[in-house]
């Protein structure tokens with residue numbers, strides 16, 4: 273037995289939030305690491321860390337997260353635990369991650385990406401176009417809200433927070449007529465029984481990095497770096513490099529309605545992007561293609577193109 277690998281006596285500690293989706297992602301990471309290194313599940317320990325964002329008592333459920341200041345809201349305590357050595361790696365939904373990590377930490381391991389699309393969830397209508405005039409739609413995503421209002425200014429969007437199960441319950445209780453969820457989350461939770469219609473990216477371009485799981489580690493931890501290299505997915509990394517460069521060139525936080533999706537074809541990368549005003553009154557979308565290795569440059573070029581078309585003042589509402 274190799275002595276540098278984790279064992280039941282000295283397990284690798286995997287940090288995660290406690291939501292069902294976060295736990296499913298932590299288990300997937302554990303299972304991939306165990307398979308890649310021929311280890312028993314007992315060689316890993318899943319450590320649940322409560323984050324400011326999870327603390328319901330602190331946050332009124334009807335207040336948009338952006339008002340509370342969502343930078344690091346769901347990651348700060350997890351990153352502190354990693355820097356303190358209480359955990360060795362942290363599993364994240366890449367779409368919730370800022371484009372830069374704190375000093376001493378790196379996010380360079382990506383699992384194979386799931387379905388990137390949003391799903392339309394509505395017990396009464398099959399598509400957005402079928403929604404009756406003035407229907408109430410629940411979402412806490414600024415991007416989905418803006419995209420929806422851009423297409424259907426008649427709709428009323430209400431704040432819809434909480435984990436996946438909570439949101440589905442609200443829908444059942446009639447708090448809203450329809451909602452949106454990432455196909456990836458539904459699939460990872462095995463929620464195939466929930467009536468859902470995947471939305472083509474032409475109709476609703478997904479969030480940057482939607483459907484991708486990333487694993488963060490201490491920069492100095494070469495043992496962990498070696499272990500993670502075995503489960504890293506290159507094509508996911510190439511797509512996210514372009515999407516995250518696009519995001520970084522516009523706004524590193526998630527306080528702006530921004531959407532992007534990179535797809536690969538041979539040695540080419542095709543990137544679509546969109547920026548919107550929060551009220552949906554204005555949207556600018558575009559696309560670029562080029563060699564995969566130039567993904568970050570393509571992302572920055574697309575951002576510059578959209579910004580020039582939006583014109584000065586487009587982001588004034590950001591204050």
Ligand SMILES: NCc1[nH]cc(CCC(=O)O)c1CC(=O)O
Pocket residue numbers: 365366367368452453454456457481482483484485
């Ligand atoms: N912001 C919450 C969040 N972060 C990641 C996912 C879904 C899984 C993914 O996109 O990887 C979700 C829920 C949702 O948008 O429905």
